[in-house]
Amino acid sequence: MKKYQLLCCSMGALVIGLLLSAYMSGFLIFFVSRTSLIPEKKEITTQQKLLYSWSGQKWQTEVVTLVWDESAERTIKNLANKWFSLLYQERKIDKKVVVQSVLIARGCAYISCDYYPFLKEWSIYTKIRMIEGLLKTIQKADVGVQKVQFLVQHQIMHDPHLDFSRPWPVIGFL
Amino acid sequence: MYFYRRLSFLCLFFFPAQAMQPHIIVLDPAGDSHNPGRIIEDTFERTIAWRCAAYVQEQLTARNDNIAVFITRQSGDFSAPLQRAQYVNRIAAHAVVSLSFYQATETADIFLYMYGNGDDFFPIINPLGWYTADQAHLLCAKEHGALAALFYTHFMQHCHTYASVHAPYKIPCTALFGMAVPACLIEIGLKKADDWQWYGDHLVAVLEKACNVW
Numbered sequence: 001m002k003k004y005q006l007l008c009c010s011m012g013a014l015v016i017g018l019l020l021s022a023y024m025s026g027f028l029i030f031f032v033s034r035t036s037l038i039p040e041k042k043e044i045t046t047q048q049k050l051l052y053s054w055s056g057q058k059w060q061t062e063v064v065t066l067v068w069d070e071s072a073e074r075t076i077k078n079l080a081n082k083w084f085s086l087l088y089q090e091r092k093i094d095k096k097v098v099v100q101s102v103l104i105a106r107g108c109a110y111i112s113c114d115y116y117p118f119l120k121e122w123s124i125y126t127k128i129r130m131i132e133g134l135l136k137t138i139q140k141a142d143v144g145v146q147k148v149q150f151l152v153q154h155q156i157m158h159d160p161h162l163d164f165s166r167p168w169p170v171i172g173f174l
Numbered sequence: 175m176y177f178y179r180r181l182s183f184l185c186l187f188f189f190p191a192q193a194m195q196p197h198i199i200v201l202d203p204a205g206d207s208h209n210p211g212r213i214i215e216d217t218f219e220r221t222i223a224w225r226c227a228a229y230v231q232e233q234l235t236a237r238n239d240n241i242a243v244f245i246t247r248q249s250g251d252f253s254a255p256l257q258r259a260q261y262v263n264r265i266a267a268h269a270v271v272s273l274s275f276y277q278a279t280e281t282a283d284i285f286l287y288m289y290g291n292g293d294d295f296f297p298i299i300n301p302l303g304w305y306t307a308d309q310a311h312l313l314c315a316k317e318h319g320a321l322a323a324l325f326y327t328h329f330m331q332h333c334h335t336y337a338s339v340h341a342p343y344k345i346p347c348t349a350l351f352g353m354a355v356p357a358c359l360i361e362i363g364l365k366k367a368d369d370w371q372w373y374g375d376h377l378v379a380v381l382e383k384a385c386n387v388w
Contacts, residue, residue, distance in 0.1 A: 125285050173346070
């Protein structure tokens with residue numbers, strides 16, 4: 001009788017040991033479903049941010065209210081769209097430019113627009129100041145981005161004067 | 175006969191080849207057959223830039239025997255940015271001046287640019303190493319600054335009453351990409367399309383001064 005009990009105990013210990021070993025090495029996965037009838041409430045917050053644009057010989061600022069998202073990509077997309085809208089409203093650019101998508105990788109934000117955003121007649125200085133307005137806006141929004149790569153239709157932006165094949169630092173060049 | 179042969183052999187020692195070589199200046203007018211550039215009054219930027227470059231070439235070569243001036247494209251030619259960089263690096267130009275113009279609306283401005291992409295804190299130590307095209311400017315970073323400073327000093331002395339002169343900026347400009355020789359980009363705002371000749375005379379004066387300094 002004792003032998004039978006001892007055999008049962010050792011078999012039980014072996015099975016438990018095998019199951020534990022399988023669980024620890026990832027062969028056995030426990031999935032507990034946490035379905036709930038009450039939808040999760042996401043906190044939607046709004047924040048006031050400054051948009052910078054170069055006007056004449058100085059920086060001009062405009063306060064905008066943004067829906068602040070946890071995702072830095074969506075935040076930059078909102079910011080950039082607002083910034084392009086501001087340029088269009090101020091009649092600095094002749095067509096409205098929309099940011100198609102934003103991706104962040106290794107501290108660099110890849111911003112893809114639907115059109116080449118700048119006017120052909122602008123001087124290089126004006127062009128750089130305009131770009132630096134967007135860079136300054138992103139920098140002051142504090143979204144943890146150090147560089148920005150500008151794209152048009154998900155391709156590298158081509159400009160007759162400026163080289164956009166490399167990312168631009170948010171602190172700018174001037 | 176023997177005497178002349180001996181004399182020419184001795185000349186090799188007393189007059190090194192470098193001393194007899196002319197100063198090579200390359201002028202790079204903006205635009206090409208694919209890119210007309212900006213509209214200035216009733217003409218295009220590429221026409222004005224090319225005419226200005228041709229004028230500077232004519233003036234410099236007529237006045238100086240020791241200066242050879244080349245223009246990167248002829249009227250109606252196409253030149254890619256890296257093609258220009260390869261050309262100036264191969265001929266080891268002493269100075270490359272890229273010319274660009276635009277229609278000034280309020281005030282005439284003169285902007286000076288050098289190539290820089292934010293990597294200037296890491297100077298090239300090994301001149302025989304492999305470096306990418308966007309690092310080529312680091313091979314003569316000081317000379318870039320010296321050339322731009324010459325232009326800035328001259329324009330400040332002679333043109334500041336007519337145009338506002340801006341100190342040189344380091345930017346990632348396409349025209350100077352990949353150039354391992356002293357190079358700078360001059361962008362001039364023209365109130366009238368014919369003003370280019372006045373600036374052309376000043377460019378000639380600066381380049382003559384630069385050749386005397388070097």
